[in-house]
Amino acid sequence: MSISENTTTAAPITFGERSFLSGFGPSNRKVFPWVLMAPTLIILFAIGIFPFLYSLYIAGHNFILSKPYIPRFFVGLYQYQAVVQDPEFWHALRKTLIFTVEAVFIQFWLGLGLALLFQRQLRGIALMRVFILIPMILPPLVAALIWRYMFYPGAGLVTYYVGGITRALGLGEIPFLSNPTIAFQTLVFVDVWEWTPFMFLMLSAGLASIPRQPYEAAEIDGAGSWRVFWTITMPLLRPAILIAVIIRTMDAFRTYELIVIMTRGGPGNATTTLNVFLTKTGLEFFDASKAAALSLIMMMIIVVMSFVFIRVFRSKTEVAE
Amino acid sequence: MRKLSYSIESPAVPPRQRNWWVYLLLAVVCALNVLPYLWVVLTGFMDGASASAPTPQWLFTPSLEAFQFLIVDKGILKNFFNSVIVSFSSTFLSVTIGMFCAYALARYEFVGRDDVSFWVLTNRMMPPVAVLIPIFVIFQTVGLLDSLIGLIILYTAMQLPFVVWMLTGYFRDIPRRYEESAMVDGDTWFAAFRKVTLPVMMPSITATAIFVMILSWNEFAFATFLTSNNAKTMPPAVMAYSIGADIRWNVLGAAVVLITAPIILFVLLLQRQFISGLSQGVVRK
Numbered sequence: 067m068s069i070s071e072n073t074t075t076a077a078p079i080t081f082g083e084r085s086f087l088s089g090f091g092p093s094n095r096k097v098f099p100w101v102l103m104a105p106t107l108i109i110l111f112a113i114g115i116f117p118f119l120y121s122l123y124i125a126g127h128n129f130i131l132s133k134p135y136i137p138r139f140f141v142g143l144y145q146y147q148a149v150v151q152d153p154e155f156w157h158a159l160r161k162t163l164i165f166t167v168e169a170v171f172i173q174f175w176l177g178l179g180l181a182l183l184f185q186r187q188l189r190g191i192a193l194m195r196v197f198i199l200i201p202m203i204l205p206p207l208v209a210a211l212i213w214r215y216m217f218y219p220g221a222g223l224v225t226y227y228v229g230g231i232t233r234a235l236g237l238g239e240i241p242f243l244s245n246p247t248i249a250f251q252t253l254v255f256v257d258v259w260e261w262t263p264f265m266f267l268m269l270s271a272g273l274a275s276i277p278r279q280p281y282e283a284a285e286i287d288g289a290g291s292w293r294v295f296w297t298i299t300m301p302l303l304r305p306a307i308l309i310a311v312i313i314r315t316m317d318a319f320r321t322y323e324l325i326v327i328m329t330r331g332g333p334g335n336a337t338t339t340l341n342v343f344l345t346k347t348g349l350e351f352f353d354a355s356k357a358a359a360l361s362l363i364m365m366m367i368i369v370v371m372s373f374v375f376i377r378v379f380r381s382k383t384e385v386a387e
Numbered sequence: 388m389r390k391l392s393y394s395i396e397s398p399a400v401p402p403r404q405r406n407w408w409v410y411l412l413l414a415v416v417c418a419l420n421v422l423p424y425l426w427v428v429l430t431g432f433m434d435g436a437s438a439s440a441p442t443p444q445w446l447f448t449p450s451l452e453a454f455q456f457l458i459v460d461k462g463i464l465k466n467f468f469n470s471v472i473v474s475f476s477s478t479f480l481s482v483t484i485g486m487f488c489a490y491a492l493a494r495y496e497f498v499g500r501d502d503v504s505f506w507v508l509t510n511r512m513m514p515p516v517a518v519l520i521p522i523f524v525i526f527q528t529v530g531l532l533d534s535l536i537g538l539i540i541l542y543t544a545m546q547l548p549f550v551v552w553m554l555t556g557y558f559r560d561i562p563r564r565y566e567e568s569a570m571v572d573g574d575t576w577f578a579a580f581r582k583v584t585l586p587v588m589m590p591s592i593t594a595t596a597i598f599v600m601i602l603s604w605n606e607f608a609f610a611t612f613l614t615s616n617n618a619k620t621m622p623p624a625v626m627a628y629s630i631g632a633d634i635r636w637n638v639l640g641a642a643v644v645l646i647t648a649p650i651i652l653f654v655l656l657l658q659r660q661f662i663s664g665l666s667q668g669v670v671r672k
Contacts, residue, residue: 099491103503106488106547113544114510117521124521131524180416183409196658197417200424203654205605207622208643211629212423215430215639223426223443263420320515323607327630348520349612357520369509 125359131352145359155360157335158343159367165250165339166318169257173314174307176258177265181273184266202263210327213256217242217328246336249329253337256324261317265310272306273299312375316368340364424647431640438637453641457628463645466624471649473535473620474603477542482596484543485550486588490580492551493558504555511548515608526613535618541609546599553598557591558584597657601650621646 125145127138149155180198184191201209216222219239229239242252280298289297322341325331331338331346338346344364348357430438434450457463492504522541523532531537561584569579585592607622614623625646629639 095495096497099495099497099500102487102491105484106507106551107503109484109540109544110507110510110547113522113541114518117518117525120521120525121518124524129524183413186409188409188413192658194413194417196655197421199654200651201420203601203650204424204647205607205622205650207605207607207626208424208647211625211639211643212427214630215427215636216423220441221439221636223423226443259420259423322515327626354520354524361518361520 121358121362124355125362127355129354129358131348131354133352141355145355146363148356149360149363154335154338154343155340158338158340161250161337162319162339162341165254165257165321166315169254169261169318170311170314172254172258173262173265174311176262177310178269180262180266181269184270185273198266199263201260202267204260206260206323207327209256209260210324213252213259214243214328217252219244243329244333246333249333250337253325253328256328257318257321260324261314265314268310268313269303269306272303272310275306276302308375312372315375316372319368319371320364424643427640427643429640430636431642431644433637433640435635435637438635438640450637453635453637454645456635456638457641457645461628463621463624463628463642466619466621467645469535469618470604470621473538473542473618474600476539477546477603478596478600480539480543481546481550481599482554482592485547486554486592488547489551489554490558490584492555494563504551507548507551510544511552515545519608519612522609523612532613533615533617533619537613538610538618538620541613542603542606545606545609546602549602550595550599553595554588554591557588557595561587593657597653601653604650 126140126142128136128141128145129138130136184195188194204212216224219225225239225242232238232240241248243249276299280302281294284294284298320341321339322345325337325339325342326345329337331342340360341364344357344360347353347360426443429445431453432449432451433444433447434452437444437447437450438453488507492500526532526537531540565583565587566579569583570576574582605622606620607626610620611623611626614620625642628642
């Protein structure tokens, strides 16, 4: 809105003497923005679009990085077919979806709970906020290393103290990283530890931007806090929820360091998500073409997911308004 | 009425009395979030014997053995400075370049503006591992493998969408009058931008830069596969010394201290900018 106003009220701009270049200068309101954006667009094209097109090209051929002497030829859609027919792909897709949904769901509710607690007037709130944010500030690599150590049999704090309790109860050691089911949940736990602070931060910002009039009105009407939460806080928080959940979903979907460092996709293939499967295919088996096809399929899944998210949330937000 | 005056301080939830259980709960959460990191940091200052003792040693005589191993024997400072160079340069470049793009998106009305803005953002959706292989092949062809320049270009491109996204929101908040009055006084567009817009934007630019710098500092996947000896940055170096058949826990701890020290310092010093920078994206959209 304000932009169109600005455009009409803009002062006449002079750009020194008239020269050939001044045709692209600030006085040309049609062309000048493109001049300003050019460096960004060129770089993004070079590092974003070009690799994407190149991926398409590789996926249509038979590149094996470890065997460059094999003649390369066009194979059509063979690589995509190879991916879709690979049971490992479906296994990884399922694991990825379960991981993403479970982790983001838990993070959302914990983060929201924390954000609501921080609405209160508490002593030492600034310091507590910094403490709570520490896991997300750490490099993901470090978070993974820390918990690998914590859960390491015979060395970690968790295995020592929790193991002490379970041994006393006669349950023996808990195989945090060596039992397929438990290892998967351990990874979810670490992801929740690492990224709940992010949800907390995003939702806190969202809560802070909610106007207070609706609450006063509800107070006068005598609405209970549970009803206030569901009828006022949640609908007004929706835009913040949308962004926080989309960002987290996209990131959880491609979780990398955590899994590679803590379990390398194991035991067996219990924690092999798409990203790990992709890394194995491309950088351990050097099957670049199949990996490229897989990465394009992954990208499509992510784009479709965020599109659906935005659609669902938009329609609901409009109804709420 | 009394209740109403409370809700002015705290809009979303009308606070009841300050309950002791809230403090208890938050104390537990804080402990859970800080303790694992703290323990690993402590381990970094242990000698080999205390670090590998079967029971956790909360009291120990501090030792710099692990740091000596990493710095003197392994020369990790080279990786440290590689990381410093790469994250500073890519932050500087992405903020400088992205700033103009954000300005154009915020200030001008032109055909395709929304498309450009959306397209820039979609560049962030790609999983890094997905573009890794084409980029590996391209870098191999161009000779940018294992070079700082390659990493700087890559990180600049990776951070640009984020920079543009955040700064566009900030630019929209600055009234256009400021620049216009400067230009009416006879300044060129660039002089007005430099003298008026830039100073007003400085806090937002700083917040963005901090955030982007931390992302570059932490980047792992590309750094691991695109560098080997020359340009290896901290994340792959730390990984190399912290994982393996003969793990030394105090070395892992020391490596974690070295890679996290700058970030923790940064965040503690610039806490407010960091938090506002992180949360801006949500509030303005």
